[in-house]
Amino acid sequence: MTLPDGWEMVVGLEVHTELKTRTKMFCGCRNEFGAPPNTHVCPVCLGLPGSLPVLNERAVELAMAIGLALHCTIAPSTFHRKNYFYPDMPKDFQISQYDRPINANGYLDLIDHSRVGIERAHLEEDTGKSTHLGGSGRLHGADRSLVDYNRSGVPLVEIVSAPDIRSSAQARAYASELRAILIATGASDGRMEEGSMRVDANVSVRRAGQPYGTRCEIKNLNSLRSLQRAIDYEAERQVALVESGEVVRQETRHWDEARGVTATMRVKEEADDYRYFREPDLVDLAPDASWVQRVRSGLGPLPAERRAALLARVGEVSEAQRDAVATVIDAGRDEVVRGAIDRGVDPALALARAANELESEGPAVSVDAFAETLLMEQRGELSATQSKAVLAALAQEGGDPHAIAAQRGFERLSSNSLGATLDEVIDQHPDEWRRYRDGDDKLAQFFVGLVMKATRGQADGKAVIAELAARRG
Amino acid sequence: MLRREDVAHVARLARLTLSDEELDLFTDQLAQVLEHASDVAALDLEGVEATAHPFGLVNVVRADEPQPSLDRDEVLAMAPDVEDGRFAVPRILGEDQ
Structure with missing residues (x-):
């Protein structure tokens, strides 16, 4: 896809990856995909009053491994509360890292040798998982959402790229390379379809040499293919808007895979509305040089x-x-x-x-x-x-x-017994044999199949074809 | 200076419904709290590091060892309503349909 002449897209990606720990970020509940709903929950991840979070050491080390693989600086960091109301977040705030993330200022080199900057890769906790019930045809349970808190508090790292990406293919290459790194470091299994790696795309367009345009954030990208399609659609949508004299509104948009379009999900809340403040129940995280070195020496080749x-x-x-x-x-x-x-x-x-x-x-x-x-x-x-x-x-x-x-009795048939089997098969199917002899090559596979069946798969398909060809002369 | 609309905005974010009288009352009270806090700004804090925690500890972590979770029936007994082993809540509009 190419945008009209003179236009360029500017893309940055936010990738959330669940970390492959045994337990959650701040409590000892198991971090396990696919368990029966609400079986891995406790007072901490349910946000019950009086419960206190304690940081998972392994989650910190996996976050550092990601940071080192992305050439980031590992710095003393702090935790903040990001406040908003949503039923899948029982505390009414998410513990995240705000102005002092554990990893900052790195880069990722792609297969095509382009380089994409990494602004930060910080720790935070996942939310619960909600399922929305449709509002039709149900007496009870209509217009309700169901929440499973097994995922609540699962450790995440959010990796934020710089707005260095200039095409949907480059965005895909970035996500693909990042995924390979997450898997190689053991930080994540990288399964986009299970949601253990989730990609959001910030897309804007501009005329070459102009300042950045207003960006939209695209969510619900469940595969690398969706990512690429959604970015192309969104960039074209924005160019069309601006060329017809309208403005792009800053908002969050939802990718509809079936229809192949993005649609408004919500108008972006101001960052101030989250009322970030320091999490008073957690102390600073400041890995010293020896801890960083230990993680670095555990990293295999990338x-x-x-x-x-x-x-x-x-x-x-x-x-x-x-x-x-x-x-x-x-x-x-x-x-x-x-x-x-x-x-x-x-x-x-x-x-x-x-x-x-x-x-x-x-x-x-x-x-x-x-x-x-x-x-x-x-x-x-x-x-x-x-x-x-x-x-x-x-x-x-x-x-x-x-x-x-x-x-398993995988011994090769001698050519004699292969010949004998083939003779038998040909005798039983004289019409097919005639057609094959007259030049209908497709029937070769028919005979190979019969010989395979007769020998319970022990014949060599290539040898059968050679034998057939020899008999045809 | 704290404005009445700031208080209304914060109330909305906290999902609080305030009457006109309450808005006036809380605008006045919150303004006094902020004024009190601004006394600190008058102090000479040159060279004093911001303190977010009274303890000088860093890197308090636990080993990645599973602990028993709660019994599910006990957990779901706290839910306003339950369906399919999950918490049932009013539908969330405009998200993740």
Whole structure:
């Protein structure tokens, strides 16, 4: 998408990420997605009178890890109360960091080598989750909202970029790289669809060289694709407004994915209306040099560095392979791919299998087991289907690939018995065979399917096709 | 000087409904409180760090160890109304439909 000549968009992103701690920010309730409603709550996260918050050490360390990965300065910081009324926030204030955030003044370098400034990355607590009931057809419960406080008090880091972004594609690249960093540092699982990473976009437009225009904040961006579409829509909307002589009103807008539009949600409250003041129940957070150093030394190599190391082995990648690279980096399987390539596995095969076949909640598959499986596949001892099955078993239970293959009876059919099976299949389907012989190549897959069925998947599809072609002459 | 509309604004933010008489009364009273606070501004505080907390402590943290949460029935007994294990409240308009 391009804006009309002479216009440019100015975008800054606010990314909220839930931290992967065991407990909430200020109490010992579990931080767990998907638990039955209101089972992880206590006086602190319900905002009951007399309860007192105590800061989670791990949340602080994950926040510092994010800050260090984004080249921020870690500074002495304070907590404030942000006051407003909303049923999902039972205290009627959110504890956040205001004028002294723990991380400030960093940057993030994107894949295209552009740099986006990071203004701050501060700690705050999440709100509860509300579900809104429709107002139609219900006698009781119409026009009500239901609130689950399991999420209330879950630790968040809000990462605020500088308004350095100039296109929706760059915004997407930023969010994508940031997500990779959050996953790599162990701070977050980065799941946008579960809301553990939430992106808001501040969008304004201006004629080249002019001061910034009035910005609108776009919410409800649940995927990288929505982010990109919403920014394009919003920038075009603002340009059209200004070109027709109207003004852009500062407001919060809601992205409607189905209709592909943004719509007014609320007119922005003044910052003063939140009546920020220091949280009297918490003391300052001022990590000393040794604490910062401890967190820094726990940081592994960041995605950009790992991606470069991976690409150095894989070589030139196609568009589709770029997604596989991102998947492998996010899943932390890049070392396995590099190790397999070192052991003689074809780079493209190693990348594809690592991206698609190793999904697991269990223990990571070892480099040796992964490489050995793919070498068997390369040598023709396993078909592609069998190789994938062995990898799935390794990802589930671990073990030795040779033993798994033997146990499942994954032994290659000799070419004799393949020929015999094919003879049988052809005998049973004379019409199809005639059509194939007369040049209908689509029927090759028909015969491969029948041979696979007859051999319970042990035949090699490529070998069957070769045999068919040989018989056609 | 504190204006009557400032008090009305703060009252609205705090979800308080004030009558005209109450607005006059509280404008007057709050003005006196602010005037008292402004006495502090008259002091010479050159070189005195702002104090937000009487304790000189920093970095008070706890280990990331789960503690038992409350019993859900006990929690929901405090709710004005309950549906599907959740607190039922009047619908919030204009947000997150």
